[in-house]
Amino acid sequence: MARVLILFAHPALEKSRVHRRLVAEMPQLPGLTFHDLYEEYPTFNIDVKREQQLLLDHDIIVLQHPFFWYSTPPIVKQWEDLVLEHGWAYGSRGTALRGKAMLSIISTGGGASTYQRDGYNRYTIRELLSPIEQTAYLCKMRYLPPYLIQGTHRMTEADIDQAAQRYRQLLTWLHDDRIDRRALETAETLNDALESMWSGEVLA
Amino acid sequence: MNSEEFLAQAFVYLCAAVVSVPIAKRLGLGSVLGYLLAGVVIGPFGLGFLGSEGQDVLEFAEFGVVLMLFLVGLELEPSLLWRLRAPILGLGGLQVVVTTMVIAGLALLIGLAWQAALAVGMILSLSSTAIVLQSLNEKGLLKTEGGQSSFSVLLFQDIAVIPMLALFPLLATRPAGEAGGEEGHGAATLIGSLPAWAQTLAVLGAVVGVVLAGRFLVRPLLATIARTGLRELFTAAALLLVIGITLLMTEVGLSPALGTFLAGVVLANSEYRHELQSDIEPFEGLLLGLFFIAVGASINFALILAQPLLIIGLVLGIIAVKFGVLFTLSRVFKLGLDQSLLFAFALPQIGEFAFVLLSFGTQQGVLDQTITSPLVAAVALSMALTPLLLLINERVVQPRIGTREQAARPADAIDRQNAVIIAGFGDFGSTVGRLLTANGFQTTVLEIDSDRVDLLRKLGLKVYYGDASRYDLLATAGAADARLLVLAVDTPEKTLELARTAQKHFPQLTILARAFEWEDAYDLLNAGVHYVYREALDSALRMGTDALRLLGFRAYQAQRAAHTFQRHDEESVRMLAHKVGDQRVYINATRRRINDLEQILQADLADRGQNRDSGWDAESLRDEVRGVGLDGARPAPSG
Numbered sequence: 015m016a017r018v019l020i021l022f023a024h025p026a027l028e029k030s031r032v033h034r035r036l037v038a039e040m041p042q043l044p045g046l047t048f049h050d051l052y053e054e055y056p057t058f059n060i061d062v063k064r065e066q067q068l069l070l071d072h073d074i075i076v077l078q079h080p081f082f083w084y085s086t087p088p089i090v091k092q093w094e095d096l097v098l099e100h101g102w103a104y105g106s107r108g109t110a111l112r113g114k115a116m117l118s119i120i121s122t123g124g125g126a127s128t129y130q131r132d133g134y135n136r137y138t139i140r141e142l143l144s145p146i147e148q149t150a151y152l153c154k155m156r157y158l159p160p161y162l163i164q165g166t167h168r169m170t171e172a173d174i175d176q177a178a179q180r181y182r183q184l185l186t187w188l189h190d191d192r193i194d195r196r197a198l199e200t201a202e203t204l205n206d207a208l209e210s211m212w213s214g215e216v217l218a
Numbered sequence: 219m220n221s222e223e224f225l226a227q228a229f230v231y232l233c234a235a236v237v238s239v240p241i242a243k244r245l246g247l248g249s250v251l252g253y254l255l256a257g258v259v260i261g262p263f264g265l266g267f268l269g270s271e272g273q274d275v276l277e278f279a280e281f282g283v284v285l286m287l288f289l290v291g292l293e294l295e296p297s298l299l300w301r302l303r304a305p306i307l308g309l310g311g312l313q314v315v316v317t318t319m320v321i322a323g324l325a326l327l328i329g330l331a332w333q334a335a336l337a338v339g340m341i342l343s344l345s346s347t348a349i350v351l352q353s354l355n356e357k358g359l360l361k362t363e364g365g366q367s368s369f370s371v372l373l374f375q376d377i378a379v380i381p382m383l384a385l386f387p388l389l390a391t392r393p394a395g396e397a398g399g400e401e402g403h404g405a406a407t408l409i410g411s412l413p414a415w416a417q418t419l420a421v422l423g424a425v426v427g428v429v430l431a432g433r434f435l436v437r438p439l440l441a442t443i444a445r446t447g448l449r450e451l452f453t454a455a456a457l458l459l460v461i462g463i464t465l466l467m468t469e470v471g472l473s474p475a476l477g478t479f480l481a482g483v484v485l486a487n488s489e490y491r492h493e494l495q496s497d498i499e500p501f502e503g504l505l506l507g508l509f510f511i512a513v514g515a516s517i518n519f520a521l522i523l524a525q526p527l528l529i530i531g532l533v534l535g536i537i538a539v540k541f542g543v544l545f546t547l548s549r550v551f552k553l554g555l556d557q558s559l560l561f562a563f564a565l566p567q568i569g570e571f572a573f574v575l576l577s578f579g580t581q582q583g584v585l586d587q588t589i590t591s592p593l594v595a596a597v598a599l600s601m602a603l604t605p606l607l608l609l610i611n612e613r614v615v616q617p618r619i620g621t622r623e624q625a626a627r628p629a630d631a632i633d634r635q636n637a638v639i640i641a642g643f644g645d646f647g648s649t650v651g652r653l654l655t656a657n658g659f660q661t662t663v664l665e666i667d668s669d670r671v672d673l674l675r676k677l678g679l680k681v682y683y684g685d686a687s688r689y690d691l692l693a694t695a696g697a698a699d700a701r702l703l704v705l706a707v708d709t710p711e712k713t714l715e716l717a718r719t720a721q722k723h724f725p726q727l728t729i730l731a732r733a734f735e736w737e738d739a740y741d742l743l744n745a746g747v748h749y750v751y752r753e754a755l756d757s758a759l760r761m762g763t764d765a766l767r768l769l770g771f772r773a774y775q776a777q778r779a780a781h782t783f784q785r786h787d788e789e790s791v792r793m794l795a796h797k798v799g800d801q802r803v804y805i806n807a808t809r810r811r812i813n814d815l816e817q818i819l820q821a822d823l824a825d826r827g828q829n830r831d832s833g834w835d836a837e838s839l840r841d842e843v844r845g846v847g848l849d850g851a852r853p854a855p856s857g
Contacts, residue, residue, distance in 0.1 A: 059781040062833065096833035105842050 257514020282505025291482020310374025364560035432484030647706030
């Protein structure tokens with residue numbers, strides 16, 4: 015069993031279609047912690063000690079947020095700046111996070127095809143996420159491929175339903191250590207790594 | 219009656235009520251049946267504590283019905299009354315006309331003269347406002363469609379009594395006064411000797427007078443009295459108002475209940491509505507109880523035992539006929555099956571006006587004793603059966619039909635409307651209220667300062683006058699349905715009192731309380747209030763933040779410093795709250811916390827920026843880069 019911390023950031027969850035459904039579908043599992051950054055710190059005054067303790071108490075750190083301007087919402091950056099202290103998270107004596115895993119769960123309005131060299135957004139998601147990947151590396155963490163929910167602008171209610179069910183399944187698999195390690199290391203996205211697993215499971 | 223006798227009587231009545239009503243409620247029978255049974259027990263055919271004065275008590279206690287109609291009026295804003303005009307005139311009118319005709323027809327069949335038959339039909343078409351409204355209200359059914367229809371019909375009946383009284387003399391078959399019956403209401407009035415057009419004018423004048431006075435005279439009067447701050451004076455004024463209207467209406471031959479109802483409607487929009495409600499309610503409750511006891515005591519068991527088949531047959535027959543008419547009409551008016559049944563089960567008894575009309579009819583020479591005596595017995599008996607009928611409807615009939623209607627209201631709208639009660643609308647409360655209103659939440663405001671109430675009302679705000687720490691006022695303000703209670707009253711004592719009252723009676727409410735000093739905050743926390751706000755804290759911190767800026771801090775740095783300080787401060791208050799019980803520990807703990815605070819502040823001064831926000835502090839990183847050579851690991855603020 016892995017302890018999973020979801021660092022959730024959405025500045026206007028009340029306007030969200032997709033994330034609100036995802037959050038509502040969150041499984042209740044021992045060791046799975048949902049941590050809503052905008053709800054905890056509406057003034058961005060992040061409690062550093064508390065956040066560091068949360069990190070210490072979990073094995074997999076999930077950054078879940080919509081993809082705004084090819085990046086995270088600002089509170090995630092604030093969180094990184096303050097919580098990942100030198101001498102604690104990185105640096106020669108900063109080993110607090112060593113061996114933990116980090117991944118992003120991201121929604122994008124544009125479809126997968128737009129995040130290609132020849133697409134509208136010109137870069138792949140993995141390329142655009144390289145600051146996060148490097149942050150994980152600097153903190154001696156394992157970086158797992160991101161899980162993407164794309165094309166949300168065109169999603170129907172049924173699509174969102176399916177996305178929420180898959181999200182629920184994904185968190186359960188992460189929690190239960192069910193995902194093949196090699197697939198995790200080689201896959202471009204977590205979606206690819208899970209392709210074979212979806213078909214094995216009965217999904218709504 | 220000397221005072222000792224009076225007290226002894228009061229003792230018997232109160233004793234009967236206090237013993238029987240809780241038992242009846244416990245058994246799920248409702249308070250009305252409890253009172254009625256208490257009346258039977260202490261009445262002439264029970265223990266005999268009560269003798270012939272029962273009839274006097276009944277007449278006196280009818281004032282409870284008047285008070286009840288006043289309260290019903292207060293609940294009913296004119297716009298709502300206007301919306302009910304179709305059921306009042308249509309359903310109510312048809313009910314009275316059809317029932318009268320059916321019963322009169324039956325009476326003709328058993329050999330009554332057509333005049334007497336018509337009179338009996340009219341009398342029996344009426345239902346009991348007191349019993350029906352009290353029972354439905356207690357069961358929470360008054361707001362359902364069936365309950366609203368019942369209310370509409372009862373209202374029409376109250377109006378219909380007036381033309382009935384006028385019609386009776388025309389139906390006389392022998393000279394008036396021969397039977398020597400006692401004077402009924404409206405029999406001898408001041409205006410009785412005037413010509414018909416002047417009487418009509420007087421009646422209209424009285425109604426218009428009540429409306430105009432309610433609008434232009436009573437409100438400033440109540441405002442003046444409220445400003446004296448003497449609560450009993452306000453109660454006296456409220457009673458004076460109702461008694462005055464009762465006398466006026468009696469003088470012009472109108473139903474007092476109708477007059478006070480009208481006054482209630484006129485005052486329903488006023489800021490003193492809640493206060494009037496909580497002042498009148500205890501009187502209304504007691505008098506109605508007395509009324510029900512008197513009805514119970516007046517059931518003539520001797521007569522029933524002498525002609526058991528006749529009386530019981532009469533009661534059941536009348537109930538069956540009225541039930542049939544009610545049920546048919548409600549189906550015609552498209553009520554659902556369950557609501558139609560509620561409506562028909564609620565109204566088939568004969569009302570208290572029948573007592574008046576029967577004696578008036580005898581006196582006017584329309585009816586004679588051989589008809590009225592069994593009818594009087596039937597009236598009381600049918601009233602006593604009403605709670606049982608409602609019980610049968612609730613326990614036996616309704617469970618068998620699938621479409622039990624939920625109280626028909628859009629839950630969301632109501633939720634939002636009644637979500638917040640704000641007690642105290644000074645600077646503090648009004649700021650909270652304005653923020654909520656600006657974001658689309660309706661608030662109910664309770665305010666004790668009548669000058670402020672006036673002012674705020676002039677500005678178009680919905681503010682009610684009253685002492686919010688009273689349970690009854692909170693209840694009328696809808697505390698049972700609200701989600702939040704904002705306590706922003708002016709003194710810590712009142713705040714605590716209010717919090718305790720609310721917690722005791724409305725445990726579902728989340729309480730947000732304004733506190734003044736640290737100690738008030740401890741008291742509130744210890745009372746179990748989780749959301750406590752010391753009124754000076756936020757503005758002091760804002761001032762402190764500005765001071766820091768003037769002393770050279772950057773804006774964001776100052777803001778974060780204040781926030782850190784506030785978090786620490788709140789932790790202190792919460793920790794100290796646990797220690798308030800033991801005064802000595804408390805003082806020591808306070809000193810310790812102040813020492814802590816001092817130390818923390820000094821520590822802050824000593825190494826500013828080292829403990830806080832060190833993620834933005836490049837010092838250790840610079841050291842490491844110089845020593846170990848971790849090159850350009852991350853963008854850090856340049857020194």
